[in-house]
Amino acid sequence: MSEETFTVSVWRGDDEVGRYQDYEVPRMESQTVLDVITYIQRRLDPNLSYRFACRVGVCGSCAMTVNGKPRWTCRTHVSKVIEDGRLEVAPLRNLKVIKDLSVDMTDFFDKWAKAEARFVGGSTRHDDFAKVSPDDKRRQEASAGIECIGCGVCYATCDVVAWNTEYLGPAALNRAWTLINDERDTGRLSRLKAVSGTGGCQACHSQQGCVERCPKHLNPTASIAGLKRATAMAALKGELK
Amino acid sequence: MIEETAVPSNPQTEARLWLAQRVSAMVLALCIVVHLATIIMAVQGGLSAAEIVGRVGGSEVWLVFYGVFVLAITVHAPIGLRAILNEMTKLSMGRINLLCFLAAVMLGYLGLKVAIRFYMLGGA
Numbered sequence: 001m002s003e004e005t006f007t008v009s010v011w012r013g014d015d016e017v018g019r020y021q022d023y024e025v026p027r028m029e030s031q032t033v034l035d036v037i038t039y040i041q042r043r044l045d046p047n048l049s050y051r052f053a054c055r056v057g058v059c060g061s062c063a064m065t066v067n068g069k070p071r072w073t074c075r076t077h078v079s080k081v082i083e084d085g086r087l088e089v090a091p092l093r094n095l096k097v098i099k100d101l102s103v104d105m106t107d108f109f110d111k112w113a114k115a116e117a118r119f120v121g122g123s124t125r126h127d128d129f130a131k132v133s134p135d136d137k138r139r140q141e142a143s144a145g146i147e148c149i150g151c152g153v154c155y156a157t158c159d160v161v162a163w164n165t166e167y168l169g170p171a172a173l174n175r176a177w178t179l180i181n182d183e184r185d186t187g188r189l190s191r192l193k194a195v196s197g198t199g200g201c202q203a204c205h206s207q208q209g210c211v212e213r214c215p216k217h218l219n220p221t222a223s224i225a226g227l228k229r230a231t232a233m234a235a236l237k238g239e240l241k
Numbered sequence: 242m243i244e245e246t247a248v249p250s251n252p253q254t255e256a257r258l259w260l261a262q263r264v265s266a267m268v269l270a271l272c273i274v275v276h277l278a279t280i281i282m283a284v285q286g287g288l289s290a291a292e293i294v295g296r297v298g299g300s301e302v303w304l305v306f307y308g309v310f311v312l313a314i315t316v317h318a319p320i321g322l323r324a325i326l327n328e329m330t331k332l333s334m335g336r337i338n339l340l341c342f343l344a345a346v347m348l349g350y351l352g353l354k355v356a357i358r359f360y361m362l363g364g365a
């Protein structure tokens with residue numbers, strides 16, 4: 001039985017030098033883009049660099065640009081994205097390419113730190129648990145944004161990230177917003193200062209490219225809008241000095 | 242590494258500028274509706290300089306309306322221009338601020354001048 005194959009163009013190189021290289025890969029049922037890349041690396045070209053870990057949409061390490069759009073490759077079926085029998089796989093946009101499909105996520109995560117997108121607790125082990133009702137409005141705001149896997153798909157989509165190197169980006173700002181709504185968090189004002197600025201929430205154009213692409217169906221634009229309102233209210237009271 | 246900007250942006254100022262742009266946008270939305278409705282009504286009988294002066298000239302109501310309109314533009318446009326220049330050019334934030342301040346002065350000066358001139362042209 002002769003195998004059905006299809007052509008996959010894969011970016012080889014880094015930001016400065018590189019080119020697309022074509023591979024013929026057997027077409028299989030329920031095949032994901034990550035399956036394809038893994039096949040190439042294991043069977044055709046062991047020199048190909050790429051990154052993955054969980055293969056089930058949890059770790060957020062496998063994002064690549066597939067036929068022009070950033071996607072999580074382990075949960076993207078070839079059948080859904082193949083165009084004219086071809087697949088083109090490139091590294092994520094807006095990040096430095098280390099080699100082939102592996103990008104350097106340093107800037108992405110440095111910006112989380114810059115946005116103070118980490119929990120700041122105020123209680124000790126001797127204190128009682130914070131009791132937060134599932135119906136609480138802030139709790140619901142936090143829950144809406146909490147499932148981020150840090151894949152960088154939104155960051156690669158965002159044009160403001162491309163234009164304004166300072167811009168913290170949708171993922172870091174989304175995380176900051178979940179913490180602003182965390183009942184137990186004590187870092188509110190300092191965080192609001194961190195996310196307000198020419199590279200902060202006000203720089204977002206609200207065009208929702210990030211929402212369109214986020215594989216977890218989160219809405220960073222809504223989170224950023226929340227930050228805009230919260231920083232504006234705080235600034236009116238003169239709290240962001 | 243993330244580049245640091247030469248002029249660090251002030252969180253308080255940025256948030257206030259954002260708010261100013263939002264509020265001025267609301268004012269502008271109202272002004273534009275009134276402005277467009279007036280244009281459509283005014284051109285019904287053909288447009289002439291005498292007709293415009295006859296309507297706007299000497300009217301305190303129109304003077305205040307166009308004064309507010311101009312001030313809203315003076316606030317709104319330069320803040321937007323500032324964001325565009327920051328994204329699209331390599332100019333430093335200091336220069337951008339200066340340019341946008343000059344743009345605000347120019348818009349305010351020219352706009353108010355027109356509104357006041359029209360007012361002074363009128364009166365029966």
Ligand code: SF4
Binds near residue numbers: 157161170206211
């Ligand atoms: S909505 Fe904001 S964060 Fe999302 S892609 Fe657009 S500019 Fe970027």
Ligand code: SF4
Binds near residue numbers: 153170214215
């Ligand atoms: S917000 Fe969505 S697209 Fe962005 S990093 Fe988190 S999971 Fe990925």
Ligand code: FES
Binds near residue numbers: 057073
């Ligand atoms: S490999 Fe973990 S999310 Fe794709």
